[in-house]
Amino acid sequence: MRQCRHPGLSVPDDxxxxxxxxxxxxxxxxxxxxxxxxxxxxxxxDREKYAVRLAVDEAATNIILHAYGPDLQxxxxxxxSQRNGDLVITLHxxxxxxxxxxxxxxxxxxxxxxxxxxxLGLYFMRQLMDKVQFEFDPQAGNxxxxxxxxxxxxxxxxxxxxxxxxxxCRGRLDAAVAGHLEAELRVLLGENHSxxxxxxxxxxxxxxxxxxxxxxAGKVARAKGGDVKLCCLVPQVLKxxxxxxxxxxxxxxxxxxxxxxxxxxxxxx
Amino acid sequence: xxxxxxxxxxxxxxxLKGRIDHEAARELEQTLMQLIDAGYYRLVIxxxxxxxxxxxxxxxxxxARKAVxxxxxxxxxxxxLQPLIxxxxxxxxxxxxxxxxxxxxxxxxxx
Numbered sequence: 204m205r206q207c208r209h210p211g212l213s214v215p216d217d218x219x220x221x222x223x224x225x226x227x228x229x230x231x232x233x234x235x236x237x238x239x240x241x242x243x244x245x246x247x248x249d250r251e252k253y254a255v256r257l258a259v260d261e262a263a264t265n266i267i268l269h270a271y272g273p274d275l276q277x278x279x280x281x282x283x284s285q286r287n288g289d290l291v292i293t294l295h296x297x298x299x300x301x302x303x304x305x306x307x308x309x310x311x312x313x314x315x316x317x318x319x320x321x322x323l324g325l326y327f328m329r330q331l332m333d334k335v336q337f338e339f340d341p342q343a344g345n346x347x348x349x350x351x352x353x354x355x356x357x358x359x360x361x362x363x364x365x366x367x368x369x370x371x372c373r374g375r376l377d378a379a380v381a382g383h384l385e386a387e388l389r390v391l392l393g394e395n396h397s398x399x400x401x402x403x404x405x406x407x408x409x410x411x412x413x414x415x416x417x418x419x420a421g422k423v424a425r426a427k428g429g430d431v432k433l434c435c436l437v438p439q440v441l442k443x444x445x446x447x448x449x450x451x452x453x454x455x456x457x458x459x460x461x462x463x464x465x466x467x468x469x470x471x472x
Numbered sequence: 473x474x475x476x477x478x479x480x481x482x483x484x485x486x487x488l489k490g491r492i493d494h495e496a497a498r499e500l501e502q503t504l505m506q507l508i509d510a511g512y513y514r515l516v517i518x519x520x521x522x523x524x525x526x527x528x529x530x531x532x533x534x535x536a537r538k539a540v541x542x543x544x545x546x547x548x549x550x551x552x553l554q555p556l557i558x559x560x561x562x563x564x565x566x567x568x569x570x571x572x573x574x575x576x577x578x579x580x581x582x583x
Contacts, residue, residue, distance in 0.1 A: 231493050253524075253556045260526050264494045311565030315541070320534055323527035323564055330563055 219284035226271045241283040254331040261324035270298025294347045300339035363463040367398045373405040376413035388420040397429025400462040404435035434462040483514040489521040497528035504536040513546025516579045520552025551579035
């Protein structure tokens with residue numbers, strides 16, 4: 204996978220941050236502050252930050268109240284890292300193991316009077332994170348791993364040419380995410396990295412705000428002697444570009460390699 | 473989290489501020505149960521300055537609404553949820569079991 208080598212843009216893949224605190228509820232605030240520090244370093248949307256905060260808070264609360272409970276004492280170790288652009292958070296403890304499959308999902312359609320008051324924490328974790336995995340080991344303890352795929356991945360130099368940056372996007376490029384794409388492109392252009400490839404391989408929707416961001420970035424890049432090229436568009440996104448006439452404004456390639464080499468050869472799609 | 477309560481003509485207004493995690497939820501539970509025990513069954517919870525709520529807080533709100541509605545003696549509604557909080561409510565279907573108003577004036581006026 205591509206390694207992010209752009210200074211100041213990202214937490215490096217290989218530097219996890221870690222916190223160990225006693226497993227007591229009064230330490231939940233400290234865990235929350237630690238998670239805030241981690242997510243605030245990253246160019247995440249507010250929705251992504253909130254999802255990570257909530258999932259970790261729920262996980263830590265469950266460990267304190269249920270894995271340790273009132274009778275056991277111990278600690279929780281929280282580790283945060285970024286791996287291939289995904290957020291990876293693990294919580295480690297030496298409390299009681301439990302069977303996550305034995306916790307039924309709450310009935311979120313039940314009327315008020317029949318609505319159960321428990322089971323929401325685990326449900327939040329599963330809804331907000333893309334992967335939630337429990338491992339129980341009598342010696343090593345319990346490890347909960349939660350992974351969240353990022354909607355918008357930061358820029359990194361292309362694996363085909365160090366001086367050309369690739370911005371990989373993911374998910375829905377709606378108004379909220381478009382602002383983050385804009386910020387990312389502005390940083391690159393501000394540092395005179397004006398040869399940019401935007402990889403749309405994981406984007407299944409683009410709105411008008413996303414198109415506008417590309418239009419502006421394209422103009423700025425061309426004024427600096429570079430260009431913004433696009434690659435890997437899925438059919439429904441390509442259709443939007445064609446309808447907007449963007450296929451006449453941008454060079455669109457089927458893969459990153461072709462887009463990158465076109466900067467050298469001047470080739471058109 | 474900060475909690476303030478104020479007796480209005482027809483309802484009791486409970487204003488919450490800040491972060492509602494497990495610890496704060498216990499405090500909220502005490503406040504609401506004290507009000508209910510004292511016979512206040514018409515409550516408006518102003519959440520416009522709440523920036524975080526976990527399942528512990530949701531559980532307290534759920535229990536409180538069940539309690540005030542018992543024997544048709546009252547009701548409890550919410551006002552001013554920030555978008556991310558609203559998203560949390562929607563995720564667990566709480567938008568279906570709570571009356572949620574954009575602002576406190578509408579919420580108080582609903583009684």
